[in-house]
Amino acid sequence: MPQRKSIPFEMFPRKFKMAINGMKNPRRGRKRYSETSIRSVINAVGQYLYVLGRAGLPPELSYDGLGAFVDYLDGSGLRNSTCLSYMAGVQAVAKEVKYPATARRVILGDCAFYRDAFKLEVPTKIRKLAANPITLADIGRAAVKAREQAYDAATTTRRRTLFIRSGVLALLSLLPARIGDVTRLEIGKGISRQDGQWRLQMTSGKTGYRHNGPLHDSLTRYLDDLIMFGTKGSIEFHYAQRMGTPLFSTELGEFLSPRTLPYNFKAATGHTPHIVRTLVHDALAEHGTYGADLARILCGQTSVEIAKIYEVHAARFRAQKGQKILAEIHLKALQKPSSISIGGARI
Structure with missing residues (x-):
């Protein structure tokens, strides 16, 4: 597979930049794109411009440019879903710059081809589930196991790692939130403890959906562990000390790397955290x-x-x-x- 490269947004032609900025801040009555969709469009156009440059073609929408891009995608070994995402991104910009409707039909035809091919593919998550079956109960059992191991751990570093692993497994088994949103939870802001019960007040960074309400009592011991980490004393005292810090934090009270929670989840289950939403x-x-x-x-x-x-x-x-x-x-x-x-x- 050829290495995938992309032209950064700063190097886009002015016409493309204006089109994408217009998608970020649409006029009244125009479609509003999410941040995720905008990033996808920028990635697609960056790929398109890279292919044009490699082929010695001018950085604009053209039959030759689109043909070279499709040839590149077909020879890349990418999944049809990814190819569809790239073509859909180019189509969105083509519409924004008022690329002729007759010419845009070519793009739409390529989108339709990749969409039909995508429907015939066996999705990655289905293949992974077939190779490594798992249920929500399995995730819950993994949380219990990690918690038991934490109390038996020989070092404070190992104990902390296992409490974090146990906490994220337990939380996602009952609340299948996006792992990025979970990683950014702050005590007293996104998640809080009152009268012995934990409550969630979180807005999804992708969809804007607001989670607001108490968490199930079965999660209390796992979330308390993320405050106490196996130490003795008053939970209320330690909770007060942690106000304003990440729920899942480093020993210095800082946010974990975005890769830490996904790694811990996969180490325990063999799957990425995204699987809980399907389950x-x-x-x-x-x-x-x-x-x-x-x-x-x-x-x-x-x-x-x-x-x-x-x-x-x-x-x-x-x-x-x-x-x-x-x-x-x-x-x-x-x-x-x-x-x-x-x-x-x-x-």
């Missing part, structure tokens, strides 16, 4: 629309379309639930006394 959607699938709504709320997802992406086995679980309901109906019907009579005899 929650699948676990609640058998409860129908109500379950789907609960999963979406727990994951902080703002649309049904986005939530659907996270379902892997949900359709099978719903089908099993449907069969169970039908079986109960059939059983009741079969147990009713027969009203059929043959020759005066009831059968």
Whole structure:
């Protein structure tokens, strides 16, 4: 696979810069793009401009440029979902700069091709789940195991690491929030403890969804561990000392590296933290629309379309639930006394 390179935003042609800035701050009535979408567009256009430069083509939208870009993507070994993301980013800018509609149909055609090919691919998360099956209960058990190991740890550094691992496993098993949002939680600001109960007041950095309410009592001991780290004394005293510091923190009271919590989660489960969102959607699938709504709320997802992406086995679980309901109906019907009579005899 050729090495992927990208032209930085600062080196974009003025026309492209203006288009993307317009997407960041749209006029009234125009579509508003999320920060994540803007980053995706910048990445796609940066890739496009890199390919143009490599091919000796001018830095603009053109048939030749688009053709070279598609050839590059097809030869890159990238997944079709990634190729679709790149073409969709170029399409968004093409629309913003008013690239001719007839010419944009070429881009839309390429998007449609990658979209159809993507639908035939087996998603990475399905392959990973098949190779390494896991449930929410497994994650909970891993949290218990890490906590037990923490109390038996020989060094304070090892003990701290295991309490952090136990805490993130327990928290995500009941609250499938984005790992970036969890990493940034601050005591007294995003998460607080009052009258022996922990409460969450967090806004998702990606969707803007607001989590606001008490956390389940079963999480209390794991979150308390992140304050005490196995020491004796008053939780209230230590909590007061930690006000304004990260929930998941270094020994100096600073934020952990963005890689630390994902590493700890994967070390315990073999999966990245993102898997909990799929597991929650699948676990609640058998409860129908109500379950789907609960999963979406727990994951902080703002649309049904986005939530659907996270379902892997949900359709099978719903089908099993449907069969169970039908079986109960059939059983009741079969147990009713027969009203059929043959020759005066009831059968």
